[in-house]
Amino acid sequence: MRLVGAEPSPLRRWIAWFVALGMLAVVVGLTFYARQQDAARRLAEGRADAAETQLAVAQASLTAIARTSAAATATAAAESNQPEAALRRALALVFEAYKDPTDGKLRALSDAFSPDALSFERTEAEHLLSGGLHLAGSAAPEVTVLSTTPGSADETEITTHEIWTYDEVDAQSRKTRCIREESDQTYTLHRVGANFLIQMVALSGGTRRSDC
Numbered sequence: 001m002r003l004v005g006a007e008p009s010p011l012r013r014w015i016a017w018f019v020a021l022g023m024l025a026v027v028v029g030l031t032f033y034a035r036q037q038d039a040a041r042r043l044a045e046g047r048a049d050a051a052e053t054q055l056a057v058a059q060a061s062l063t064a065i066a067r068t069s070a071a072a073t074a075t076a077a078a079e080s081n082q083p084e085a086a087l088r089r090a091l092a093l094v095f096e097a098y099k100d101p102t103d104g105k106l107r108a109l110s111d112a113f114s115p116d117a118l119s120f121e122r123t124e125a126e127h128l129l130s131g132g133l134h135l136a137g138s139a140a141p142e143v144t145v146l147s148t149t150p151g152s153a154d155e156t157e158i159t160t161h162e163i164w165t166y167d168e169v170d171a172q173s174r175k176t177r178c179i180r181e182e183s184d185q186t187y188t189l190h191r192v193g194a195n196f197l198i199q200m201v202a203l204s205g206g207t208r209r210s211d212c
Helices: 010-080 081-101 103-113 115-130
Strands: 142-150 155-169 175-192 194-212
Touching: 081 103, 081 115, 081 142, 081 155, 081 175, 081 194, 103 115, 115 194, 155 194
Parallel strands: none
Antiparallel strands: 142 155, 155 175, 175 194
């Protein structure tokens, strides 16, 4: 029988210490676990941020590669179409000269045609000049490229199918005649610096004419 005011037994004191130590161990364990979880979370977030950064860099690289490839393709296509573009510009000059066959317009053709090729184009111009005529220009020439054959590094041969409408009028714009001419022609273009000069023009087959 315990007397009032007596000291607790040693066993009870040990049990109290063990309970306190156990609670302290639980608190320490929970704190350590929480810190581990927080560190793991921070590590995961860091890895996610790094992955996002790498993904953004990879996407930017792919975009740059795609743009470079597209630019290279466009450049190659533009270079391959240079002779055709030069031919179309030259024929547009011919059409303008036929609409206004002045010495200035005819001299401008020498920038696009060699003397031999220009003699082919001057036939209609001389006919117009001799009669004091010009084209009304109601219909631009229809030029369809049938084939483009590269020759040497500086030479290209282009075959076209063309339809020209010669709607001739006099100085008072009175209609004198209208002829629709359809033909296939082959042009030999020679590179001169950054441009192309039409070196030779030849008919490929016959010429079909009809009134219009």
